Amino acid sequence: MENIIFFFSGTGNSLKVAKDIAKEIENCKIVSMVKPYGFTKQYDSIGFIYPTYFWGLPKKVIEFIENIKLDNNKNAYYYSITTYGGSAGNAVYQLYELLLNKHGIKLNYGQKLQMFSNYVVIYDMSEKINKITEKSSEKLIPIIDSIKMKKNNRINGITKIFRFINKNFIKKVSTMDKNFTIDNNCTGCGICEKVCPAKNIVLVTNKPQYNHHCEQCVACIQFCPQKAINYNDATQNRRRYINPEINYKELYEYNNK
Ligand SMILES: Cc1cc2nc3c(=O)[nH]c(=O)nc-3n(C[C@H](O)[C@H](O)[C@H](O)COP(=O)(O)O)c2cc1C
Numbered sequence: 001m002e003n004i005i006f007f008f009s010g011t012g013n014s015l016k017v018a019k020d021i022a023k024e025i026e027n028c029k030i031v032s033m034v035k036p037y038g039f040t041k042q043y044d045s046i047g048f049i050y051p052t053y054f055w056g057l058p059k060k061v062i063e064f065i066e067n068i069k070l071d072n073n074k075n076a077y078y079y080s081i082t083t084y085g086g087s088a089g090n091a092v093y094q095l096y097e098l099l100l101n102k103h104g105i106k107l108n109y110g111q112k113l114q115m116f117s118n119y120v121v122i123y124d125m126s127e128k129i130n131k132i133t134e135k136s137s138e139k140l141i142p143i144i145d146s147i148k149m150k151k152n153n154r155i156n157g158i159t160k161i162f163r164f165i166n167k168n169f170i171k172k173v174s175t176m177d178k179n180f181t182i183d184n185n186c187t188g189c190g191i192c193e194k195v196c197p198a199k200n201i202v203l204v205t206n207k208p209q210y211n212h213h214c215e216q217c218v219a220c221i222q223f224c225p226q227k228a229i230n231y232n233d234a235t236q237n238r239r240r241y242i243n244p245e246i247n248y249k250e251l252y253e254y255n256n257k
Pocket residue numbers: 008009010011012013014015050051052053054055056083084085086087088089115116117118119216217218243
């Protein structure tokens with residue numbers, strides 16, 4: 001039987017995890033959550049891999065889970081992993097709740113995996129990319145083993161404050177792109193347009209224009225080879241980060257399959 005992993009990713013961490021798991025499971029395909037998905041067959045296992053945003057789920061992930069039809073896949077093994085930087089808050093439990101409330105499906109296994117923290121809008125990027133990446137890869141090994149053995153675990157919800165903070169973020173996220181600025185270093189290369197998982201950027205006379213359906217994944221800021229995209233005046237002097245094993249072409253291909 002076949003297996004499927006759904007992912008959402010801005011800077012590549014969650015795609016890297018999806019790829020590492022898919023390598024270890026036979027007959028496993030990887031599908032982006034940026035578009036609705038119509039199931040045509042039954043799967044043995046169904047995974048969801050996504051970053052933590054404001055202690056909860058990204059908007060795209062909420063919409064994707066709300067809209068999929070899982071009626072023919074009620075008996076699959078369901079698992080989820082959230083990649084996060086410092087605190088995953090409610091990001092696993094929120095998915096557990098959504099699956100249960102919307103589809104009557106119990107998430108069998110949920111985990112958080114600490115990876116490189118990419119939210120450049122709030123803090124500078126750590127210089128310790130290699131060390132942090134190495135640690136994450138080590139922590140992923142037992143998680144993959146558990147998924148291969150179809151283990152179950154208990155998924156606990158955390159405090160109301162996390163729920164409140166994520167709800168507020170989801171409310172305003174679409175228009176947070178009004179804070180992005182483009183400076184004169186922009187060469188019109190179009191990488192930001194390609195890498196945006198929300199198709200929120202269109203190049204107009206060789207300059208990116210934002211269209212207010214942003215997910216705040218920061219891929220445009222992080223992938224711009226000229227560091228020409230900034231968030232107000234917060235990010236000009238900060239380093240940039242992209243998962244060392246994922247490039248923009250690969251993200252683009254997965255998001256546009
Ligand atoms: C908008 C936004 C909000 C974030 N919020 C959190 C958070 O609440 N807790 C946390 O630990 N990391 C947070 N992060 C960091 C990401 O969850 C982390 O770097 C993740 O691995 C990025 O995955 P990706 O490379 O697949 O996009 C946030 C990142 C972004 C862009």
